[in-house]
Amino acid sequence: MERNRNKSTPVPTTSAAWVQSTLNALRQLGIDVDTLAKNAGIERDMLKNPASRWHTDKLSHLWMLASEHLYPSWMARIYSREVEPIQYGVIGYVMLSSPDALTGFRRLVDYLALISNASILKLHEEGRFFRLESELIGKHLPIPRQRYEYNLLTLFKMGKWLYGDAFAPIEVTTRFGKPTYVEDFHAVFRCPIHFDHSYNSILYSKDAFKMHPRLPMPEMAGVHIKIADHMLRQSFAGYFPMDVETAIEACISRGFISRDRVAADLLLSERTFKRRLNAHQIRYTEVVDQVRRRMALHLLADTQLSLSEIGERLAYSDPSTFTRAFTRWMGVPPSTFRSGSSGGPLDIE
Numbered sequence: 001m002e003r004n005r006n007k008s009t010p011v012p013t014t015s016a017a018w019v020q021s022t023l024n025a026l027r028q029l030g031i032d033v034d035t036l037a038k039n040a041g042i043e044r045d046m047l048k049n050p051a052s053r054w055h056t057d058k059l060s061h062l063w064m065l066a067s068e069h070l071y072p073s074w075m076a077r078i079y080s081r082e083v084e085p086i087q088y089g090v091i092g093y094v095m096l097s098s099p100d101a102l103t104g105f106r107r108l109v110d111y112l113a114l115i116s117n118a119s120i121l122k123l124h125e126e127g128r129f130f131r132l133e134s135e136l137i138g139k140h141l142p143i144p145r146q147r148y149e150y151n152l153l154t155l156f157k158m159g160k161w162l163y164g165d166a167f168a169p170i171e172v173t174t175r176f177g178k179p180t181y182v183e184d185f186h187a188v189f190r191c192p193i194h195f196d197h198s199y200n201s202i203l204y205s206k207d208a209f210k211m212h213p214r215l216p217m218p219e220m221a222g223v224h225i226k227i228a229d230h231m232l233r234q235s236f237a238g239y240f241p242m243d244v245e246t247a248i249e250a251c252i253s254r255g256f257i258s259r260d261r262v263a264a265d266l267l268l269s270e271r272t273f274k275r276r277l278n279a280h281q282i283r284y285t286e287v288v289d290q291v292r293r294r295m296a297l298h299l300l301a302d303t304q305l306s307l308s309e310i311g312e313r314l315a316y317s318d319p320s321t322f323t324r325a326f327t328r329w330m331g332v333p334p335s336t337f338r339s340g341s342s343g344g345p346l347d348i349e
């Protein structure tokens with residue numbers, strides 16, 4: 001288990017729930033996971049602590065060892081397993097309480113660090129499609145292709161669990177060459193697979209991202225988001241990028257947002273604040289956008305505030321500025337999004 005000793009640069013780690021679920025998947029393949037975990041330096045007893053987190057290299061080592069035991073249909077066998085909701089933790093519930101797949105996956109992007117801050121998920125709009133791009137962060141060990149493939153498989157399976165079989169991809173891309181088990185890819189994803197690509201991703205139609213969860217719980221969205229926010233801040237307290245988000249949200253909640261005020265809240269001079277933003281490769285305006293978007297989604301879905309009141313809560317000078325910003329984020333104006341959140345039509349074309 002890893003503790004974050006250097007708060008300025010968090011150790012890339014993965015949650016105990018994800019590690020345990022990975023071991024469960026490998027066990028289904030007939031692999032001796034007790035020996036595998038021991039050889040990878042993963043103490044099984046420590047996994048019983050839900051707050052424990054594991055260094056990214058230990059998970060890579062686990063997959064290196066596991067790759068020696070995988071057979072051609074390993075992906076299909078793992079896909080056939082029952083979904084373990086605990087694998088996704090509170091994020092699964094945040095997505096279930098989201099009005100549609102687009103909002104759900106945007107929230108997954110926002111809260112993914114709860115599962116693993118060694119994993120990066122990006123959501124791109126490409127014409128009539130949305131692409132989920134997945135990347136992993138290593139430290140000293142190379143990351144085996146099977147770990148990337150397992151991540152794509154789990155992302156794909158998560159979509160099916162949340163939105164049903166109709167939530168089907170248009171294509172899958174991977175940075176790796178064609179493997180000996182290529183038929184396994186086609187049997188699982190049932191769409192064109194592009195190997196030797198520039199990134200690992202799954203492409204969906206915009207229609208798919210309009211879909212509602214099969215087990216919706218919209219009335220719980222506010223509770224789930226508060227829990228996720230609390231867990232995120234607790235897990236990465238003292239980590240500068242997270243502290244910046246917290247300070248920005250506090251300023252917005254007070255009705256105004258300015259770089260100098262955020263710096264003051266962090267007890268930093270403007271020059272030092274700018275230097276630390278640059279050191280962490282943080283674009284201040286992008287973080288402000290991200291925080292406002294997260295707050296807007298919550299206020300639209302879980303309160304009865306008018307659009308002008310929400311714009312004011314987000315420290316916008318006038319309602320039209322808020323409407324333009326929200327449309328840029330989500331592809332629809334806030335009024336349309338709210339009708340979709342209430343079960344009405346949600347047209348994102």
